[in-house]
Amino acid sequence: MSIGLRRATASELAAQLPELDQQFVFGKGRKLSLLQRYPAMFAADGYGGMYVLASADSLLSSLCCKTVLWHERGRVWRGAMIGAVYTPPALRQQQYASTLLQAFSAQLTDDGYDFAVLWASQSGFYARQGWAPRDSSVVAELPARQAPAEPTVTVRAMDASLAGEMEAIRTAYLPSRIMRNPIDYLTLPLPAADLHIHRWLAGGGDCYALLGWAGDQGYVYEMVGNPKGYAALWRSLLASGKHLLINDALETPSYLWLSDQAGVSWQAKSLAMWQSLSVAFGERGEFDAHISFLDRV
Structure with a gap:
């Protein structure tokens, strides 16, 4: 044959x-x-x-x-x-x-x-x-918590219109990255049912986190940008009320901040x-x- x-x-x-x-x-x-x-x-x-x-x-x-x-x-x-x-x-x-x-x-x-x-x-x-x-991927799990909304962070559904702004942040803060086109921001990784962007714009800085979710489970896919905004982003992610599964990589700025400031413990993935x-x-x-x-x- x-x-x-x-x-x-x-x-x-x-x-x-x-x-x-x-x-x-x-x-x-x-x-x-x-x-x-x-x-x-x-x-x-x-x-x-x-x-x-x-x-x-x-x-x-x-x-x-x-x-x-x-x-x-x-x-x-x-x-x-x-x-x-x-x-x-x-x-x-x-x-x-x-x-x-x-x-x-x-x-x-x-x-x-x-x-x-x-x-x-x-x-x-x-x-x-x-x-x-x-x-070099790592993952951490955190149970759902009750937390107030973070006023300095905006939360909205992710869409392709934000691609230019997101790529500007990634270019400034990620020396190694997959380069994305607008259509790439329409990706919805399994098993999430929806994808939201949490964005901090304050004090001349800019950073964001991508949160997918399905039911009570939340998936933090990336946290990128000015580290001055990480604390606000973290409070916003906690305010989602989701059981969080956090994905990151060894020695990235977000990994180091979450380890040192949020007490996150990681496992290799x-x-x-x-x-x-x-x-x-x-x-x-x-x-x-x-x-x-x-x-x-």
């Missing part, structure tokens, strides 16, 4: 999405389709979307991809975020997913990409495919698996990195 890698057609994507949604969203008790949650990944233009390993008459395995630019201390690397790797149950244990990943990595390399990243709780399968764990695709990226040596949930797939 002759099989090969290609980008899924619009009709194939429409047919496959219900299976992906059942596997990764609805089957886990979550809401909103992947198409709604990750509009940048499924945009008609660009390199992203769904790729399939297929024979002449059937789809054997698939993955979803979003391409990114990673700005790292003055240099820009081209990368691919990979997720939703899926093989239909009847076709599993035949190495189709392995073949798909190998073929897709080869295509990315041929097309001049520097790296690829995916997230996996079962890392052994991907390690055998040449992926390496490189992750190393799920990211990286693959070097270019010679230059491979020569940069060992490293650990953190990719915000807003940039993942």
Whole structure:
């Protein structure tokens, strides 16, 4: 049987999405389709979307991809975020997913990409495919608290109109970051049902926190900007009344402030698996990195 890698057609994507949604969203008790949650990944233009390993008459395995630019201390690397790797149950244990990943990595390399990243709780399968764990991510949990609203912080639903202002803050305060387009701010990471921005604008400073939530559970995805506003942002996050799951990375300004001033205790959350695709990226040596949930797939 002759099989090969290609980008899924619009009709194939429409047919496959219900299976992906059942596997990764609805089957886990979550809401909103992947198409709604990750509009940048499924945009008609660009390199992203769904790729399939297929024979002449059937789809054997698939993955979803979003391409990114990673700005790292003055240099820009081209990368691919990979997720939703899926093989239909009847076709599993035949190495189709392995073949798909190998073929897709080869295509990315041929097309001049520097790296690829995916997230996996079962890392052994991907390690055998040449992926390496490189992750400085940490997580902390705090029970819900009753706190008054913070008057110096505005809270509103996140939308693409804020992209320019958010990118200005990230450029000023994050030497290493995934560069975002307006559509990237429409991302709604699993399992959140909504996404709000808490923003402090006082004393000539500017900083923000992104809070996703579902029911009584809140997810702090990032806190970025002038550290003078962190205390106000923290009070605003506590006033949400949510049980907070805080995501951050070792040694960032927000990590250090939350550790020292808010008494937050952290646990490592190393799920990211990286693959070097270019010679230059491979020569940069060992490293650990953190990719915000807003940039993942």
